[in-house]
Amino acid sequence: MAEPVSRRLKDHPKESEPATEAVVISEVDMIGSMMSQLQQLRSQFEGQLYKHGQELASLTxxxxxxxCQxxxxxxxxxxxxxxNLRSIKATSWDPKEDREIRNExxxxxxxxxxxxxxYVVRDISRLRPLADFEKDAIVxxxxxxxxxxxxxxxxKKMxxxxxxxxxxxxxxxxxxxSIFDPMFSNPFFAIRYFNTNSKPISSSAMFGLYRTMGNASPSEAHIWRSQLLRFLTKPQPGSPESSLASPRIIxxxxxxxxKLFLKGPIRLLLEAPKPGAIQYECLDDLCHIFACAMQLSLSLWCQRTQIACNSVFAGNTRAFLHTxxxxIAHRLHQLDEGENKLDGKEILLIIQPAVVAFGNEDGENYDKQNIWSPAIVLVNEKED
Known part of the structure; x- marks a missing residue:
């Protein structure tokens, strides 16, 4: 009779159990070691994360x-x-517009x-007694x-x-x-009146220097002249009378x-001087004209434009041309706008010189002219 299976299994020896337990124990130890390492890595990571968090907070x-800074x-x-902009605006030089200049x-x-x-005599007969040397002085x-x-x-030509x-x-x-020739031909016409606590500065010497610079570099010369006159005409702190445009110098x-003008040939054309207020009034009125002209001249020379005063003929004669x-012809000629009846006629006399400007405030275009004040001319109306 066969032996039951359950009995055979019960009585069979357990040879593999020790080996299995050793493997399990080894694996458990290994897992424990890995867990310990992971825990250590986690602690290190958390420590670094905290450190970086602190650094990030500090950087933030x-x-x-x-x-904020x-x-x-x-x-x-x-x-x-x-x-700075307000300071520049307060001290900057604003050039006058052409229309304003022409109006002045x-x-x-x-x-x-x-x-x-x-003040000049009205009756032409008053000039007949003039001696030849007096007439020559006028001419x-x-x-x-x-x-x-x-x-x-x-x-006789009139x-x-x-x-x-x-x-x-x-x-x-x-x-x-007497006004245009000195004031609108030489920018340093009044420089000798400027107080330098030393010998007066020569206007001709300054103009010579300016002209020499202009021969080398016109643009730089005009900018230099402009900047210099802006400085000289600006009142200095604590010394307002030191300005070239101060009331004292003007x-x-x-x-x-x-006074120099009244001592010249003009005296031959004036009404007989009368004692008292009328004599001083003549001088005062004349001083006012020179003062106004001086202020206008200085303001224009402070600009970077070049100024030319055309007070003489280009040649022995010159013909009038309305275009x-x-x-422009003197108002006594009664020319209508665009009228050409005097074209080609001889100009007898320049009553008032032309003032012409060249260039702009950028120191450019000095080859382009701008008429600020045309010459007023007297034309020979007679037929030759």
Missing amino acids: QGLATMQ QEQLLNDLRIAQEA FSRLEERLRAWVRK GRLKGSIARSTFDSLF TPRLKGRFPFLIGHAMLAA ESYSTGMA DPSM
Whole structure:
């Protein structure tokens, strides 16, 4: 009879159990070791993570601080720029517009005409007793702007209407020459009045230096002249009278020029001086004209434009042309706008010189001209 299976299994020896337990124990130990390593790595990672978190927080706070500092610096920069801009605007030079300049020259012309009408003789017969040397003195004062060599030859070329105003025309021309020639030909015309606590500065020497610079670099010369005069005409702190445009210097220059003019040939054309207020009024009115002209001149020389005063003929004679913007016929000719009846006629006398500007405030285009004040000319209306 066969033996039951259950019994056979029960009685069979357990040979593999020790080996299995050893493997399990080994695996458990290995897992424990790995868990320990993982725990250690986790602790290290958490430590590094905490450290990096602290660093990130510190960097974030530093960035916020830097952003605040940047905003403050930008705000300080904006405030400084605005202050600098206000300072520049307060001290910058604003050039005059051409229309404003032309209006000022028109007002200057009216001042000249008003003074001549008030103080120059009206009756032409008052000039007949003049001696030849006195007539020569008048013509000599107008040398370069008169087409005839003698007083009488000029007078003979005029029509009766012009002859009747001859004293006024000559007086206007002489006064204009005394103002325009010095003030709008040499930017340093009044430099000798500037107080340097030393010897007076020569206007001719300064003009010579300016011209020498212009031969080498016109643009730089005009900028230099402009900057120098802007500085000299600006009142200095604590010394307002040191400015070339100060009331003291303007009065000194205009008074000296007015007295010098009255001592010249113009005295031959003036009404007989009367004692008292009228005599001083003549001088005061003249001083005012010179002062206004000086202020206008200085303001224009402070600009970077080059100025030319055309007070003389280019040649022995010159013909009138109504389309030439640099000249206009005297109002006594009664020319309508665009009328050409005097075209080609001889210019007898430049009553008031032309003032022409070249270039702009950028120191460019000095080859382009801009007429600020056209020459007022007297034309020979007679048929040759």
